[in-house]
Amino acid sequence: MSETYDAVLDRIVDGEHATLLLEADGAVVDEYVIDVLEVPEDGRHEGAVFRATVEDATLTDLSYQPDETTDRKKSAQDRLDRLSRPLSDDES
Template sequence: MDGTYTGVVDRIEDGEIAVILLEENGQVIEQVDVPVGRLPEPAQTDGGVLSVMLEDGDITSMEYRPDATRDRRESAQEKLDRLSEKLSDREE
């Protein structure tokens, strides 16, 4: 697997291993696990978005994408807000 992909930090396991989901055209195509210390510092949290370059299936570089991270978090919050409103409507 070669190329540059969007990577999203799905979770940090035991404070040591970052599980990164690689995406292509908005679809998850692969999962890679890396030591947290290899991540750019701002990406060392769930939901961090990265540009991940692979050569022969190995990560050769990762670059944190702050704008993409912010956009995803805002989108997720908007979805949660809409769901919350729908639940509130049902309770009335």
């Protein structure tokens, strides 16, 4: 039986191994370390988002999701921007 997850490339170690965090319902549910050459070339960067298929505990398919990657990066930047703004007198 296969299952599909969102996967985020957390890090690349020594240019050889990629660590993917698999997510379900917004929570990390598993971690896979794979050869970086198994990662689609356009997604070989930290924070890249993929659709991952897992069959019998084996990662069988990984497809890069550039729009989701951009959306998550923008959302994270927006949160950081909001947190870095000083509070106004109305917000304290």
